[in-house]
Amino acid sequence: MGSKNKVRKEILMGNQALGRGLVENGVAVMTAYPGTPSSEILPSVVQYGAEMQSQPYCEWSVNEKVAVEVALSAAYTGQRSAVAMKMVGLNVALDPVMSSAYIGVIGGMILISADDPGPHSSQTEQDSRLLAHFAKLPVLDPDSPAMARDLVGPAFALSERFQIPVMIRPTLRVCHGRQNLNLRTPKELERVPGFPRDPFRWAAIPKMRLALHHALNAKLAKIQDYLSKSKSLNQWHAPLRPRAPLGILASGVSAALARDLLAEMGLPVGEGKVPFLQTAAPYPLPIGPVSELIAGCRNVLVLEETEPVLELLAPNRDKLWGRGSGHVPSAGELTPEVLGGVLERALGEAKLKAARPKGKVLSVPDQPPMRRPNLCPGCSHRAVFYSLRRALPTGVYPSDIGCYTLGMNQGAVDTCHDMGAAVTFASALSRGLNQADKDTPVVATIGDSTFFHSGITGLVNAVYNGHRFVLVILDNETTSMTGMQPTPESGLTADGHPGNAVDIKKLVEGCGVRWITELDPYQMGDLQKTLKKAWRWCKGPEGSVAVIIARHACAAQRPRDAVASPCKVEVKGQAAPVKTSFRPQDNPCADCGRCVAVCPAGALTRTGKGKIKVDEAKCTGCRLCAEVCPTGTMVLEPAGACVACGLCSTWFACPALAKDAEGYISIDRGWCVDCGLCAEVCAHGAIAPLEESK
Amino acid sequence: MSRLEWQAVVAGVGGQGVLFVSRALSTAVEPKAGSILISEVHGMAQRGGAVVSHLKAGPFSGPLVSPGQADLLLALDPGEAVRNLSYLVEGGWLVVNAPDLDFLSPKARKALASFGARVLTVPAVQLAGQAGARKGANVVLLGAAAAGGALPVSMAELEAAICDGQPRARAEANRKLLALGAEAAAQV
Ligand code: SF4
Ligand code: SF4
Numbered sequence: 001m002g003s004k005n006k007v008r009k010e011i012l013m014g015n016q017a018l019g020r021g022l023v024e025n026g027v028a029v030m031t032a033y034p035g036t037p038s039s040e041i042l043p044s045v046v047q048y049g050a051e052m053q054s055q056p057y058c059e060w061s062v063n064e065k066v067a068v069e070v071a072l073s074a075a076y077t078g079q080r081s082a083v084a085m086k087m088v089g090l091n092v093a094l095d096p097v098m099s100s101a102y103i104g105v106i107g108g109m110i111l112i113s114a115d116d117p118g119p120h121s122s123q124t125e126q127d128s129r130l131l132a133h134f135a136k137l138p139v140l141d142p143d144s145p146a147m148a149r150d151l152v153g154p155a156f157a158l159s160e161r162f163q164i165p166v167m168i169r170p171t172l173r174v175c176h177g178r179q180n181l182n183l184r185t186p187k188e189l190e191r192v193p194g195f196p197r198d199p200f201r202w203a204a205i206p207k208m209r210l211a212l213h214h215a216l217n218a219k220l221a222k223i224q225d226y227l228s229k230s231k232s233l234n235q236w237h238a239p240l241r242p243r244a245p246l247g248i249l250a251s252g253v254s255a256a257l258a259r260d261l262l263a264e265m266g267l268p269v270g271e272g273k274v275p276f277l278q279t280a281a282p283y284p285l286p287i288g289p290v291s292e293l294i295a296g297c298r299n300v301l302v303l304e305e306t307e308p309v310l311e312l313l314a315p316n317r318d319k320l321w322g323r324g325s326g327h328v329p330s331a332g333e334l335t336p337e338v339l340g341g342v343l344e345r346a347l348g349e350a351k352l353k354a355a356r357p358k359g360k361v362l363s364v365p366d367q368p369p370m371r372r373p374n375l376c377p378g379c380s381h382r383a384v385f386y387s388l389r390r391a392l393p394t395g396v397y398p399s400d401i402g403c404y405t406l407g408m409n410q411g412a413v414d415t416c417h418d419m420g421a422a423v424t425f426a427s428a429l430s431r432g433l434n435q436a437d438k439d440t441p442v443v444a445t446i447g448d449s450t451f452f453h454s455g456i457t458g459l460v461n462a463v464y465n466g467h468r469f470v471l472v473i474l475d476n477e478t479t480s481m482t483g484m485q486p487t488p489e490s491g492l493t494a495d496g497h498p499g500n501a502v503d504i505k506k507l508v509e510g511c512g513v514r515w516i517t518e519l520d521p522y523q524m525g526d527l528q529k530t531l532k533k534a535w536r537w538c539k540g541p542e543g544s545v546a547v548i549i550a551r552h553a554c555a556a557q558r559p560r561d562a563v564a565s566p567c568k569v570e571v572k573g574q575a576a577p578v579k580t581s582f583r584p585q586d587n588p589c590a591d592c593g594r595c596v597a598v599c600p601a602g603a604l605t606r607t608g609k610g611k612i613k614v615d616e617a618k619c620t621g622c623r624l625c626a627e628v629c630p631t632g633t634m635v636l637e638p639a640g641a642c643v644a645c646g647l648c649s650t651w652f653a654c655p656a657l658a659k660d661a662e663g664y665i666s667i668d669r670g671w672c673v674d675c676g677l678c679a680e681v682c683a684h685g686a687i688a689p690l691e692e693s694k
Numbered sequence: 695m696s697r698l699e700w701q702a703v704v705a706g707v708g709g710q711g712v713l714f715v716s717r718a719l720s721t722a723v724e725p726k727a728g729s730i731l732i733s734e735v736h737g738m739a740q741r742g743g744a745v746v747s748h749l750k751a752g753p754f755s756g757p758l759v760s761p762g763q764a765d766l767l768l769a770l771d772p773g774e775a776v777r778n779l780s781y782l783v784e785g786g787w788l789v790v791n792a793p794d795l796d797f798l799s800p801k802a803r804k805a806l807a808s809f810g811a812r813v814l815t816v817p818a819v820q821l822a823g824q825a826g827a828r829k830g831a832n833v834v835l836l837g838a839a840a841a842g843g844a845l846p847v848s849m850a851e852l853e854a855a856i857c858d859g860q861p862r863a864r865a866e867a868n869r870k871l872l873a874l875g876a877e878a879a880a881q882v
Contacts, residue, residue, distance in 0.1 A: 011720055011730055120735060144731070144757065177757040178717070178732035180724055257756035264760055336760035361762035362780050362809045366799040368773040371707065373743035670819075670828055671709075 008183040014145035014174040017181060018084075018112060019044025021152030023052065026189035027082050028107075029074035030058045031067040033453065034482035035086030036121045037175035038114035042084055046495045052186045058494040060485055063419070063453040064089035068096045068111065072165070075105035076202065077193035080156055084112040087128045092419065092454070094131070097165075101136040102212040103201065104163040107191065108156035111137070111167045114175050117305045118333040123401070123418065125331060127307035132167045133283045136216055138223055139167040140233070141282050141304075143256040145179040151280060154233065162223055164216075171305055172333075173253045220284050227281045228288035236289075237269040237276040240296040246350035247275040247297030249290060249320075251282050251310055254303040254334045261340055265347070266356040273352065285313040294319055301327065301346045305334050321346055375406045377656045378675035380552035381445075381474050383521040385412035386652050386681060388443055388472075391531035393598040393628060395441035396433065398425040400455070402447040403481045404474050409653045411600075413445070420454025422446040427458070427467040434468065434539070441535045442469040448504060449479035449487045456511065462545045463512040468538040470531065471547045474521075475504060476554040484557050508547050515546040522552055524680050555673065571642055571665050571687055580604075580619050580626065580636050582612045589633040595625035600651060620645040620663070623683040642686035652681045698726040699752035700846050701759045705778045706770030706791075708745050711832035715768065716747035718836060722847045722855035727751035733758050744774055751846075766844055770818075770832055772797035785810040787844035791818040791835050814842045816878045822871060830871040837875025842882070849876060 012020060018041050022030065027049075032042040042058055049056045057074075061067035064085045071083035085093065090113045097111065113128035132139035140155055142148035148170050159166040204212060227233060237259060240247070250258055255278040259269050262276075269276050277293045279286055282304070294300050294316045302311045302322035311322040321327040328334070328342055340358070347354065375382045385407040388397060399405060399413040400422035407413040415425050426444035433440040446455045451473050459471065479485040486492035491501030508516055515537050521527050527550065534546035580603070582589075589610040596604045596612065603618035604625060612634075622645035625634040644663035648654070656671035657678060665687070667678075679687045700723060706712040713734055720730045733748040748759040761780045769775030769790040776798065782788065788806070792815050795803055806813070816838040818831035833856065840849040847855075853872055857865035 260756040359762040
């Protein structure tokens with residue numbers, strides 16, 4: 001037997017399974033913008049597409065709106081297309097998505113929107129299935145990687161039969177779950193793309209949209225009928241039985257977990273005590289089997305994540321136990337911990353006894369504190385955030401979505417709202433704060449990928465309307481938070497081929513920005529001077545938006561031996577903490593208040609004009625006050641050894657800097673990448689390059 | 695032959711190789727279990743936060759382990775061991791990267807003992823460090839778990855899962871780390 005006929009078995013991640021499903025079903029065009037938990041879908045199409053004779057076209061689009069439009073128009077030409085994003089990306093794409101059901105497609109189109117109940121790495125817990133309902137798009141809800149792959153075929157079939165895009169909505173546990181499955185041979189469709197010119201459909205004016213809306217409603221009724229009849233999309237894990245006190249209607253991962261939990265409670269679904277219907281099609285709701293279940297049971301527990309979609313669409317809602325009745329919590333992931341409680345309560349109220357009690361659970365006292373995620377050692381963003389607080393300590397710092405949100409640990413991120421909001425928030429914040437004639441520097445930070453995604457429009461707006469703030473573009477030459485996808489600037493396409501690189505500096509110039517500097521943030525001294533200069537220009541008579549492009553390759557991407565300034569550092573001894581002293585007798589205090597604002601320990605208070613009180617117990621001797629003091633009233637002698645001031649560990653926050661109980665620092669060699677940045681941070685000369693100290 | 699039913703939780707901190715361990719375990723047990731489900735935590739957790747992976751081998755449908763159901767808790771970090779102890783089934787295995795159980799408060803140690811847990815403590819980082827491969831602590835711990843009898847597969851099966859199809863040098867290095875773990879388990 002040839003190896004061709006051998007079944008290839010692999011353990012695949014849910015996102016890979018989706019990519020595999022797309023390739024097995026002849027996808028020809030695939031677009032995406034990276035976002036956890038969806039990011040691995042497109043690379044899998046690239047990878048598995050290589051097995052096909054005519055490889056699918058894949059692109060990382062600059063944002064989700066663009067991605068949807070490219071995939072949509074590809075489906076107009078009769079090809080099968082797909083687009084993937086995370087659920088907050090769906091918000092960005094909502095404009096084209098909303099009319100996509102009205103206009104429809106010719107070739108099958110799948111929109112994958114990955115939800116993040118929990119939320120583990122997202123700004124919201126929203127449920128894409130509700131948006132599918134809102135946009136009138138059919139949506140399928142897989143419970144596992146295998147089911148995600150297996151739904152791709154039916155989704156394309158549904159899409160082509162009714163000429164409508166179909167959404168697949170996996171959740172984090174599907175996307176980042178792994179399961180073993182048998183790979184099928186990719187299907188080659190050999191369709192020749194063509195565009196049937198029909199402006200009355202593709203360019204429908206508002207009047208025609210009304211007719212289209214009527215047609216769409218009729219189409220959805222037919223789809224509902226079609227879904228109701230599908231045996232594979234509606235699985236009876238346990239059949240209806242007469243006068244059942246409790247039934248379960250479930251969808252997605254909750255359905256899979258509930259099956260395991262019932263078995264653990266001694267009521268395995270196979271034994272059929274509790275009728276259990278799982279539907280993979282929450283909208284349009286397969287009304288046939290769902291009504292049957294509800295009519296046949298005294299009460300029905302509805303399990304789904306995250307919003308009550310089945311629950312709102314199902315008939316006889318007064319019989320349902322779910323979010324409406326308070327049986328299911330209205331926020332958060334339905335983990336086994338949560339779902340176990342929900343099931344126990346429902347079984348109890350229905351007077352159903354479990355055959356054997358669930359196993360004992362060990363309760364552990366003295367839990368360790370939560371771990372905070374932190375920027376990688378050697379990350380150049382850390383140098384930017386540190387410099388920001390040093391150069392413009394009284395500033396306000398709007399930031400954005402990406403790794404750099406972790407700059408919060410360094411006290412240099414004040415807002416984080418949605419992609420691109422750093423720029424737009426900086427606009428109004430600077431206007432508002434400086435209207436009152438206050439001198440509050442506003443410095444926005446945004447990553448390169450986010451800048452391309454949604455920063456540009458905000459920048460055009462800021463230039464046009466004459467807002468005054470400093471924008472630092474943290475250009476680490478990749479989309480790091482989601483796993484190193486290339487950005488337009490890299491000029492690399494999704495399959496690794498060279499494309500056309502887009503220059504950020506020229507783009508910024510093109511937006512009309514008149515003050516631009518490029519630099520390497522590892523040069524922290526330069527960076528601090530530049531930040532000050534930029535803000536001075538902003539508030540000057542000719543000032544507007546100043547842009548600093550801080551460029552340094554991502555620390556997680558570059559090989560360890562390619563660190564820019566390799567310099568092994570060490571910590572020299574320990575000294576008794578030195579204390580700050582306020583000495584107006586030597587120099588008069590200018591009463592500028594900078595020292596009070598900058599002190600990380602909160603050790604300084606203003607007690608009167610030109611009078612500052614130093615709380616000896618709180619002062620760690622970090623020297624920041626002495627550094628910002630313009631008159632030399634605040635003094636502190638350099639120590640030449642670690643004084644446990646916390647500057648490096650708290651403000652610089654490198655995970656390689658280990659603190660002992662007293663706050664003295666040592667360097668954890670397991671983490672340190674020898675970037676040498678901490679040596680620049682330590683104002684006491686305690687951290688020094690090894691060579692020098694020898 | 696009845697299929698294997700086995701659940702495990704692997705816990706640690708970003709950068710320690712939690713995902714590698716759970717994938718190696720799943721490759722090793724897959725032939726005996728037939729069906730494998732894993733759930734990983736990605737994203738922010740990769741930046742030095744807690745990382746945990748749930749592994750269910752056998753006729754399961756959900757990807758997450760329920761509290762009180764894990765046959766094995768394999769912890770690459772003592773703190774993360776404490777955080778995930780409640781997943782252990784009565785009489786289950788705790789294999790942890792630590793020289794002893796001192797990281798547990800006396801109260802927690804008593805609770806664990808009365809739960810009938812079987813415990814294997816391995817100073818995996820030190821051992822891997824002595825072998826010149828600090829990052830290989832996860833493989834040392836796996837070796838100890840296999841040799842100590844905490845896994846439903848033999849050392850040979852585990853070794854095949856980790857080393858087969860790898861470049862020679864990497865396979866050799868991993869074999870050495872597995873053996874180091876096995877030695878440590880024998881001494882406990
Ligand atoms: S900056 Fe860090 S190493 Fe330097 S004195 Fe302060 S705590 Fe010690
Ligand atoms: S400890 Fe210092 S040299 Fe090492 S990675 Fe952190 S900042 Fe860089």
